[in-house]
Amino acid sequence: MDIDLEDLLRQGIDRLPAEVPAGFTHRAARAARRHHLVTSAVVAAAAATVTAAAVVIGLLSVAPTASKPAGGEAAPSARPAQTASKPAATGVAPSARPAPTQHLPQLPSWPPGRVAQATLVSRVEQAVLTSPNFIAYTRRYDYVDRSKLIVSAWDYRNMHLLIQDDPPSAQLITYYPQRHTVKFVDYQQRTWWVTNWPFNGQVSTDKNQCVGPADDSPQVGDPRWPAWLVSSLRCGAYTVTSHSGANGTPILNIVNTPKDVEYQYGVRLHMLVDATTFLPIADWQTGSDGYYDVITWLPPTKALLAKLALPVPPGFSHG
Amino acid sequence: MRPDPDTGCGVTGRGAAVEQLLATRGRHLMQAAIALAGSRSDGEDLLQAALERLLLNYRRVGSDAEGYLRRTLYNLAADGWRRRGVARRWRPLIAVPERGVDGTDAIDIRDALVRLLAQLPPRQRAVVVLRYWEQLSEAETAAILGCSAGSVKSAASRGMSRLRELADDRLPKLPIPPSSV
Numbered sequence: 120m121d122i123d124l125e126d127l128l129r130q131g132i133d134r135l136p137a138e139v140p141a142g143f144t145h146r147a148a149r150a151a152r153r154h155h156l157v158t159s160a161v162v163a164a165a166a167a168t169v170t171a172a173a174v175v176i177g178l179l180s181v182a183p184t185a186s187k188p189a190g191g192e193a194a195p196s197a198r199p200a201q202t203a204s205k206p207a208a209t210g211v212a213p214s215a216r217p218a219p220t221q222h223l224p225q226l227p228s229w230p231p232g233r234v235a236q237a238t239l240v241s242r243v244e245q246a247v248l249t250s251p252n253f254i255a256y257t258r259r260y261d262y263v264d265r266s267k268l269i270v271s272a273w274d275y276r277n278m279h280l281l282i283q284d285d286p287p288s289a290q291l292i293t294y295y296p297q298r299h300t301v302k303f304v305d306y307q308q309r310t311w312w313v314t315n316w317p318f319n320g321q322v323s324t325d326k327n328q329c330v331g332p333a334d335d336s337p338q339v340g341d342p343r344w345p346a347w348l349v350s351s352l353r354c355g356a357y358t359v360t361s362h363s364g365a366n367g368t369p370i371l372n373i374v375n376t377p378k379d380v381e382y383q384y385g386v387r388l389h390m391l392v393d394a395t396t397f398l399p400i401a402d403w404q405t406g407s408d409g410y411y412d413v414i415t416w417l418p419p420t421k422a423l424l425a426k427l428a429l430p431v432p433p434g435f436s437h438g
Numbered sequence: 439m440r441p442d443p444d445t446g447c448g449v450t451g452r453g454a455a456v457e458q459l460l461a462t463r464g465r466h467l468m469q470a471a472i473a474l475a476g477s478r479s480d481g482e483d484l485l486q487a488a489l490e491r492l493l494l495n496y497r498r499v500g501s502d503a504e505g506y507l508r509r510t511l512y513n514l515a516a517d518g519w520r521r522r523g524v525a526r527r528w529r530p531l532i533a534v535p536e537r538g539v540d541g542t543d544a545i546d547i548r549d550a551l552v553r554l555l556a557q558l559p560p561r562q563r564a565v566v567v568l569r570y571w572e573q574l575s576e577a578e579t580a581a582i583l584g585c586s587a588g589s590v591k592s593a594a595s596r597g598m599s600r601l602r603e604l605a606d607d608r609l610p611k612l613p614i615p616p617s618s619v
Contacts (some may be wrong), residue, residue: 143482237461
């Protein structure tokens with residue numbers, strides 16, 4: 120391109136439709152009030168906690184004995200419960216759309232253990248890079264008790280299927296070298312459509328960052344995710360911090376390090392890796408925006424591949 | 439104090455002042471927010487986040503409400519405002535996509551460039567918008583973002599060369615608008 124890029128960019132931004140929606144200030148004011156109330160409540164709760172702790176310490180100091188808590192286990196509240204509530208009924212026939220799976224496998228606890236070197240990182244890389252031999256199925260929950268299923272994802276090669284219950288909809292993204300297509304099915308409105316996008320949103324790597332811009336980081340299950348994880352591991356954005364186990368399966372617990380671009384924003388990402396297959400089986404992020412992913416690696420059977428086609432139920436209109 | 443037509447609640451003095459600010463400068467601020475955030479919905483969220491901060495700190499801000507709002511807007515964007523929650527990035531994926539957008543036709547190269555802007559890291563994006571759309575000097579940009587003029591210079595240079603690379607790779611066949619040739 121030998122044209123003046125700056126002028127074109129300037130004209131492009133000038134052309135953005137940018138009317139401020141009605142009630143915008145009021146929404147911001149309401150949010151600010153909520154923020155103020157939450158902050159006040161947190162401060163009050165912290166003060167109450169400090170007071171209560173002082174009282175408990177005072178009582179313990181005069182008690183003849185004090186029971187010792189069980190060591191090695193994380194606090195119960197820090198560990199997600201192993202049940203999930205059933206998503207709300209949507210009034211759509213079960214056969215009309217793919218349903219999120221409800222069953223949760225037994226998941227390991229992750230007590231702090233011996234910290235070891237991440238010598239197995241290369242084997243994790245090898246495992247995730249051969250992931251096209253599998254379909255990765257991911258369920259993403261709100262953090263802590265996994266009471267709310269946010270979205271389910273089915274992924275195979277260049278296909279990325281997302282299913283959600285509220286509102287009932289599904290979206291299949293198919294990536295090609297210079298474009299990607301989005302097939303969207305709205306089960307509530309009984310419509311569907313396909314959109315083409317000219318760019319595939321490849322994760323770019325900036326030489327000053329460990330991996331590409333966090334804004335563009337693919338999610339677990341996104342076809343671009345294995346390559347992204349490998350590049351994160353290679354540059355030290357994750358490290359193995361402990362070993363644990365579940366039902367006889369050894370588990371590696373890995374977390375992000377200061378080299379990860381998310382780390383500087385206070386984001387702590389944890390991942391569990393099956394030490395026999397070296398495939399990630401769970402990951403989670405703590406905090407108010409926390410989530411919990413359960414990752415299952417499945418063989419690409421005909422039935423699963425048919426699900427990835429995102430069939431449109433009869434009678435739905437093309438939007 | 440007058441009532442809000444949506445909620446019936448009264449509009450406070452600072453609320454009215456902010457509304458007036460948006461009435462005069464809202465379009466410009468929204469364009470900046472969309473360019474920084476990459477989409478209309480994220481741009482609205484970004485501008486609203488900046489407005490929240492303005493309202494919370496209005497007493498301290500004093501008479502320079504617009505300056506504070508602009509600084510906040512650009513700094514939120516440059517500091518990876520959207521990174522506050524990775525989960526947040528997941529949810530928009532399944533949001534209803536825009537209809538009728540087909541990359542193979544009717545895409546203006548100027549619109550495509552604005553989309554390519556979203557491929558830049560947040561700080562470079564903020565610098566590019568400030569330097570080449572707001573047309574601020576390196577020193578003025580540095581003052582807004584709280585960094586050195588040298589950082590602005592390198593970020594602007596890297597941002598534009600990356601944008602040029604992306605444009606060369608992905609936009610060679612798009613029509614150049616008559617006004618720019």
